[in-house]
Amino acid sequence: MTPKILRPLGRVLRWFETLVDPFAPGPSDTPPGRLVPYMQSQLRPFGRTLIAMAAVSLFVAVIEVALILYTGRLVDLMAVSGAAFWQAHGVEVAVIAALVLFARPFVFALHHMLLEQTLAGNMQEQVRWSAHRHMLGQSMTFFQNDFAGRLANRVMQQGPAVEDNSYMLVEALWFAAIYVVAAGVVVAGFDLRLVLPLLLWLTAYVAYSLFIAIRVADASEKMSDSRSMVTGRVVDAYTNMETVKLFADVGQEERYAMSAMRRQRVRWQRFLRLMTEMHSVLVTINGILIVGVIGTGLWLWSAQAVSIGEVAAASGLVMRLNGMSGWIMWVTIRLFENAGTIREGLRSISVDHDVVDAPAAPALKVPRGEIAFDSLSHHYGKGSGGLDNLSTVIRPGEKVGLVGRSGAGKSSMVNLLLRFRDPEQGRILIDGKDIREVSQTSLRQSIGMVTQDSSLLHRSIRANLLYGRPGASDAEAVEAAKQAAAHEFILGLQDPRGRTGYDAHVGERGVKLSGGQRQRIALARVILKDAPILVLDEATSALDSEVEAEIQTALYSLMQGKTVIAIAHRLSTIARMDRILVLDKGRIVEEGSHEALLARGGLYASLWARQSGGFLDTEAAE
Numbered sequence: 001m002t003p004k005i006l007r008p009l010g011r012v013l014r015w016f017e018t019l020v021d022p023f024a025p026g027p028s029d030t031p032p033g034r035l036v037p038y039m040q041s042q043l044r045p046f047g048r049t050l051i052a053m054a055a056v057s058l059f060v061a062v063i064e065v066a067l068i069l070y071t072g073r074l075v076d077l078m079a080v081s082g083a084a085f086w087q088a089h090g091v092e093v094a095v096i097a098a099l100v101l102f103a104r105p106f107v108f109a110l111h112h113m114l115l116e117q118t119l120a121g122n123m124q125e126q127v128r129w130s131a132h133r134h135m136l137g138q139s140m141t142f143f144q145n146d147f148a149g150r151l152a153n154r155v156m157q158q159g160p161a162v163e164d165n166s167y168m169l170v171e172a173l174w175f176a177a178i179y180v181v182a183a184g185v186v187v188a189g190f191d192l193r194l195v196l197p198l199l200l201w202l203t204a205y206v207a208y209s210l211f212i213a214i215r216v217a218d219a220s221e222k223m224s225d226s227r228s229m230v231t232g233r234v235v236d237a238y239t240n241m242e243t244v245k246l247f248a249d250v251g252q253e254e255r256y257a258m259s260a261m262r263r264q265r266v267r268w269q270r271f272l273r274l275m276t277e278m279h280s281v282l283v284t285i286n287g288i289l290i291v292g293v294i295g296t297g298l299w300l301w302s303a304q305a306v307s308i309g310e311v312a313a314a315s316g317l318v319m320r321l322n323g324m325s326g327w328i329m330w331v332t333i334r335l336f337e338n339a340g341t342i343r344e345g346l347r348s349i350s351v352d353h354d355v356v357d358a359p360a361a362p363a364l365k366v367p368r369g370e371i372a373f374d375s376l377s378h379h380y381g382k383g384s385g386g387l388d389n390l391s392t393v394i395r396p397g398e399k400v401g402l403v404g405r406s407g408a409g410k411s412s413m414v415n416l417l418l419r420f421r422d423p424e425q426g427r428i429l430i431d432g433k434d435i436r437e438v439s440q441t442s443l444r445q446s447i448g449m450v451t452q453d454s455s456l457l458h459r460s461i462r463a464n465l466l467y468g469r470p471g472a473s474d475a476e477a478v479e480a481a482k483q484a485a486a487h488e489f490i491l492g493l494q495d496p497r498g499r500t501g502y503d504a505h506v507g508e509r510g511v512k513l514s515g516g517q518r519q520r521i522a523l524a525r526v527i528l529k530d531a532p533i534l535v536l537d538e539a540t541s542a543l544d545s546e547v548e549a550e551i552q553t554a555l556y557s558l559m560q561g562k563t564v565i566a567i568a569h570r571l572s573t574i575a576r577m578d579r580i581l582v583l584d585k586g587r588i589v590e591e592g593s594h595e596a597l598l599a600r601g602g603l604y605a606s607l608w609a610r611q612s613g614g615f616l617d618t619e620a621a622e
Contacts, residue, residue: 016117020045022126031134033350035339042127042162049118053170056111061178063104068320069186070096072313079308120167124159131155131349139355140420149235150228151348157224158345161338172331176324183317187293190310191300197292198318204285209329212278213336219271220340226264228344233260239508275333282329286322293318355422355440363442366532368396368431369563371417376426377586378412386412388586389426399564401574403604404583410567412586414535417565419443430533448531452538454522456510461490462502464510464521468529477502477528483557484524489517527558534559536566538573571608580604 024045032038043050074093081088132155143151180202187194237244237253244253297311306314371394378386387409394400402410416423419440428435435443448468456464465477481487493504495512510518526534536555552573568574575594582590582597582604590602597604 013113013117016113017121019049019118020122020126022122023129026130026133030352031130031346031350033346035343035346038342038346038350039162039165042123042130043166045126046119046123046166049114050170053111053114053119054174056107056114057170057175058178059107060111061175062182063107064320065179065182065186065317067100068316069313071316072309072311074309075312076307076309115167115171119170120163123163123166126159127162128155128159131158131345134349134353137353137356138351139353140415141354142351146348147229147232147236148239150232152235153228153231154345154348157227157341158349161341161345165335165338165342168331168335172328173335176328176331179324180321183321187314187317190297190306190314193300194293194296194306194314197288197296200292201285201289204288205325205329208281208285209332212274212281212329213332216271216274216333217336217340219267219274220337221344222340223264223267223271224341224344226260226267230257230260230264233257271337278329278333279326282326286325289318289325290322355419357439358437361437361439364430364433364435364438364446366431366446369532370394370396370429370431371533371563371565372429372432373413374427374429376413376416376423376428378416378421378423378425379586381424386586387416387423390583390586390588391426392581392588392591394563394565397561397563398579399559399566399577401577401580402565402567402583403571403574403580403607408583409586410583411537413583414449414537414565414567417535418447418449446531447533447535448526448529449535450519450522450526450537454510454518456506456513456518456521458505458508460499460503460505461493461521464506465502465525465528468525468527472528474502477524480524480528481521483527484520486517486520486524489520523555532562534562534564536564538568538570582607 026045027041032041077089078085086093135151135155184195184198187198234257237257294311294315297306297314300306301308301311373390373392376387376390379388380386385407390409390413402413404410415421417428417435419435422436430443430446457467462474462477465480466472469476478487481490490504491501494500495504495507497505499505506512506518506521510521513521556576564577566574566577574580578593579591580594580597581588582602584603590597590600590604592600598608599605
């Protein structure tokens with residue numbers, strides 16, 4: 001428990017922590033793709049507090065210079081006053097001591113509360129949240145074209161890089177700039193000739209800092225890119241560990257990861273070479289400062305142009321600058337290093353959404369459930385494949401099966417219906433409304449889908465079920481699980497942390513469950529969602545015959561009053577559909593009931609005749 005004496009401090013700290021809300025709704029535009037505009041966009045919510053930070057940091061720098069200046073004054077007062085020092089200057093010293101003991105700690109505390117509680121405590125999560133929120137709006141194509149691990153790494157490392165740069169701009173560079181200017185003013189007040197070596201050092205220091213920092217930025221971006229590649233390959237292996245084990249080729253996987261790690265090592269070594277060069281040159285440059293200012297001070301003292309106290313103050317300022325110079329150089333390097341990291345992250349974060357809602361898009365209303373595919377063409381930018389001028393209308397409450405060889409266009413129809421992509425030509429209408437004119441969220445809320453390989457979130461069974469309808473009660477979730485024949489096995493589950501039943505966690509993508517168990521949870525989730533349109537993609541393929549029969553009964557019950565699209569390779573699962581569409585090369589070549597299509601003796605009848613064990617033998621059909 002927090003001691004009572006510290007509770008007021010805790011309340012003060014919490015007040016500073018809440019000056020900025022990192023999760024406040026922000027602009028929905030694509031983040032700027034260039035470094036400076038991007039940094040400005042992330043600093044904008046901190047506008048007023050940044051002004052306060054800059055003002056307080058100015059006071060801190062002036063106080064530090066003033067302390068060293070007053071030390072020089074003390075030396076002169078002691079030299080002049082001798083034994084009468086306390087009698088002549090005791091009150092002055094007591095006032096300065098009180099300021100050092102009380103006023104200085106207050107200013108420093110305020111400085112750090114603004115920097116740490118307000119800036120550092122919120123910036124990192126704001127950056128990550130805004131990046132993650134934008135990434136969630138990307139299309140399926142975006143995620144299919146990159147490593148999940150690399151995307152996650154870019155989002156996660158973006159936060160610390162932006163926060164670090166923001167912190168150092170105020171804490172280090174602004175403070176250092178004020179300190180150097182104040183030191184220059186103080187030294188010039190002693191004698192203008194003392195400023196010359198300071199200006200010489202400053203010129204050399206700034207020039208080299210920029211020279212090395214630009215090289216570091218380039219090296220850092222390459223290093224960050226290679227780090228993301230290592231993360232992507234490692235996560236890819238862990239995510240697909242079953243495949244790695246099944247094919248018993250750990251050596252190949254090791255070589256695949258090692259090649260990325262070797263590249264990362266080479267780039268890291270290049271970066272470290274720059275660090276070694278920097279420190280060597282810095283020591284040389286600082287020699288100019290120390291010898292130049294102190295040597296000049298001694299020469300001026302010997303000429304009786306400055307006092308001993310002024311030489312002492314100038315020496316103190318120089319030694320403080322000597323110590324700060326390494327820190328400021330490191331900060332400058334970190335700024336450019338982080339800049340490389342941020343630019344690398346922006347390759348993924350600052351990407352426009354290729355599937356976007358229309359401005360002020362309304363929510364989709366589905367009073368009937370009619371689906372119209374109107375002259376639909378989509379070739380994935382290749383000119384062929386996918387769908388080719390496909391048109392059909394699925395009436396409200398109609399149950400339609402989609403049949404065809406691999407690549408015929410079945411999945412393309414469903415992906416376009418869900419707006420995972422937008423068609424290259426044509427349109428899709430639900431109850432007469434073009435789906436591009438309504439919000440994507442409302443569209444997908446109106447469609448329940450069960451895929452052949454249903455993945456689950458690494459959360460509890462309950463959380464996975466309620467993902468379909470967050471507002472549902474536990475009783476409704478249990479009823480849905482019972483309808484999907486999942487309730488009994490759920491009650492027997494226990495995860496490694498001892499959580500049981502509906503509280504048990506299922507592992508990444510549901511790996512702790514069998515394929516049939518995952519499928520039943522996915523079915524229960526769709527049952528609970530109770531959307532007016534239902535899409536089934538081999539929904540019972542992972543189930544054994546006994547459970548499949550039980551689930552089929554639940555599915556037929558679920559289908560009542562809904563518009564249904566069912567994709568099937570096992571034709572027996574769609575034989576009871578109202579209508580079957582047979583696709584070939586992106587077109588509907590046959591349609592009708594199961595009996596009518598068999599009687600026709602066309603492609604569907606050929607596929608039916610060539611089934612083996614209830615599955616579509618596509619190789620034989622071809």
